[in-house]
Amino acid sequence: MPLPRITHILLLLAGTGLAGCGEPGPPPSAGAAVTAQVNNLAPLLSPQGGRIADALLEVSTLDGQVVLAGRGWDAAGEPLDIDVAGGLPEGRLCRLRASGGELLPAGGEGAALPNDTAPENLVPCTSLQRAAREPGVSRGSGIALNALSSTLLDMLRQRQPLAAYGDRLEVLLDTVAEALAPPQARDFDGDGTISQQEFSQQSPAVYGALSLPRVIERANQVLDSQLASLPAAGKRPNIVLIVADDVGYGDVGAYAGDRGDIATPGIDRIASQGARLTSFHVQPVCAATRAALLSGRYQHDFSLRGAGGPARAGIPRELTLLPEMLQRRGYATGAFGKWHLSDREGFTPPDRGFHEWLGFTGGALPYTAQLRERYAARFPLYRNGELLDGAGGHATDLFADAAIDFMGRHRQQPFFLYLAFNAAHTPLWSEARPRFSAREDWLRRVQDQGISGPRQQDYAALVQHMDARIGDLLDRLDALGIADDTLLFFLSDNGADVSVHESAERPVGSNGSLRGGKGSVYEGGLRVPMVARWPGHIPPGLVVDAFTSAVDLWPSVRDAVGIDPHYTGSELPLAGHSLLPLMGGVASGTPPAREDWFVFPVSGLAVVHPPWKLVLDSQGQRSLYNLQQDPQEQVDRAAEQPQLMETLGRRIDAYLDRELE
Incomplete structure (x- = not known):
């Protein structure tokens, strides 16, 4: 079967060699016309009216116009920003090189290039929807979806009729376009600019990535991978991530069994209908775990440690967070509850991929409306970046109701729901603060269960009510008819606090038989309950004993929604591994090989x-x-x-x- 011809792709141009667009081999007269018009533009390439000595450019034809944009350098090596549109007819020769300060058509002597980047193999291009990005940088975000669409559609038609792909078509096109982006020219010396020498050193690799045989081979590889990994029904799953705060290994029935005092039928329902991971690890404090969950990397990879680091500084913008990855692929995204990953401008949920947000940026929040109003300046509550005044109801109900409403409004499209309860974090009853955070009726239930001690009762009541609201969310998924199309995770952000407070004779939370608790490097601080459900994909009642971690969530979601498994969203490698192979029925016997796993807590x-x-x-x-x-x-x-x-x-x-x- 003949390989289809690529007809749309990005082009880079540099003075060290060739890069091309347009139909290969146009007549000399066309080349001469292009040369004349490009040379006429040359004085405009420098504000001082000079000629460029070297250039890193995009060249494309858009609406009958050839567009050149990028970065160049004059004879003295000073950088020049370039953004020029010239009247060149669409489809004409625009394979150019820079030599002696002038832009010339391809030909003559040039730098040595890989064998398969001969002129006849350079990628042709006839139109490109240009996307905004930094000059000289070409990565996945720089190739618009329709830049490769016609060729990819031809490739897909060879496999089956387009109608058979359903709503998978968009993610297939987007993922392959992203995977085919040429390498980025890197700023090696870190001075904030790409110098002439830096780009010249990298140009052979850039051209190699643009060679036609390599592009076609890679496109077919990615398509084959995507078609194998996407759900058979053709529907991208909804993703629901529920995070509890300071709930221990021994505080969930599916883990504690008969030894536990707290009843959690909602969480246990997820475990019985899906997978229970017995060796799932997080960081021993709040914000560090949340950074790992949403970035797929350990917080020390980007110099954020402990609770305070990510909470103050945020996660670097160059890392693609889980909601950003999904938002770019058509997902509705909503965050409800605790953020704790900075309140700085540019780092709050609306800035990091969430369409909707109701929550708080700090580490704790008063549970009752009365206390939230009293301490509003200290514990602000936000809706979509704006301060929210007068929000009634218990915090657990406030966040759960908003999450359930979000699911109902977006049931017709794939969505990502991040529900981060503040239960059962402090404030809790104490002798210094003899006030309950749980409601009276919740407290009566735990008293009837035989749980004693006011602080212990307060904690248990908060956990049990959170569990009840998780049950409500599961019921709503059933009622909407989307439970089978939803991959759902529940976990705690760290182990329970097992220190003994004031005159209490025993700790509040339980980490079962594990040593230590919140803030500790021992298993009681790191190993937490984690259950997952995806009907038809995760066998019910599965137990996974393999070592797993919070950094595994990012690649797991990537694979579940059918994104290229090579995609990492950044030059910084992912720290985790997809959980899907482990949860697809192959449990503790075949865990993936792991790199060493580090923890950097306060102790x-x-x-x-x-x-x-x-x-x-x-x-x-x-x-x-x-x-x-x-x-x-x-x-x-x-x-x-x-x-x-x-x-x-x-x-x-x-x-x-x-x-x-």
Whole structure:
């Protein structure tokens, strides 16, 4: 079967070689006409009226006009911004090079290029919907959807009639266009500009990416991958991510069993209808976990540690967050509840991919309307970036109601719902603050269950009511008829606080038999309940014992919605792995190979290379545990494993040295 011909793609032009657009091999007269018109534009390329010595340009024909845009350098090496439209007829030769300060048609001597970038193999182009981006930068966001649409449609027609793809067609086209973007010319010296020398060094790789055989091969590979990974029904799943605050491993019935005091039938329902992950790990404090969930990377990868780092500074804009990835693919996106990833301009939910937002930016929020009104200046509540005054109701109900309403309004399109409860974070009843955050009727229920102690009752009542609202959300999915089309996750952001407060004889929350709690590098601070449901894709009642982590959510969602599995949204590699293979029926027996996993809390440091975990505590002591054999971390195996201690210890030392630089 002959390969279809690419007809639309981006072009880069540089003085070190050739790059082309237009039909290959136009007659010399056409080339001469183009040369004349381009040379007539040359004085405009420099504000001083000079000629460019080298250039990195986009060249495209749009509405009968040839458009050149990008960055050039004059003979002295000074950068020139270029944005010029000239009257060149569509489809004519625009394969150009820069030589001796003038733009010339292709030909003559040039830099050595890879074998398959001979002129006849350079990618032709006849139209391009230009997208806004920085001059000289060409990445996935720089290729508009229709830039490759006609060729990709031809490719898809060879597989099956277009009507058979349904609403998968948009994501297929978008994903392949993104995957075929040429490499970005990088600013190696970090001075904020791409110099003539920097681009000249990189141009062969750029041209290699533009060669026609490579583009066609890559397009077919991506299409094959996407068609294999998209849901058979052709519908992109809704994504629901529910995050609890400070709820421990032993506070959910599906994990605690008969040993637990708190009833969680809603969360248990997700586990019974889907998967229960028994070794799912997060960071030991709030904001660090949320950064990992939404970015797919550990917070130390972008210099944010602990609770305060991401909460103050936010996640760097160059990282594509989960809502941004989905919003760009036609998803309705809504965030309700706790953000805790900066209140700085440019870093709040509306700035980071959410169409709708009702919530707060800090670490805690008073639960009752009366207290929220009293302390509004300290604990502001927002709706879509604007201060919200007079919002009634308990915070748990406020966020749950908004989330359920969001699902109903967007049931006809794919949506991403991020419901981040503040339950069961403080404020809780204390001797210094003898006021309950839970309502009286909720408290009576936990008292009837035999739970004693006012602070413990307050915590348990908040957890149980949150669970009841999760049950309401599940019921609403059923009523809307979209439960089978929804991939849903529930997890806690860290372990429960197991410190003993004031005169209490026992802690409030429970991490079961695990050692430590919130803020700790031991498993009680890191290992949390995590359940997932996707009917028809995740077998009901599945138990996954493999080591998994918060950074795995980003690639899992990417794969579930049918985005190219090579897509990372940034030059910074993803830290996680997709959970879908583990949750598709292959559980603990075949976990993916993992890189070492680091934790940077307020009280120590740990590195995990499953099943081994090396802990550096706040006193500088190092200990080694086998999490598979000893999840309670009771037996230090350091003396038995000197080589492993040295290997993992070097990883910790490298991090500490980097911090001291």
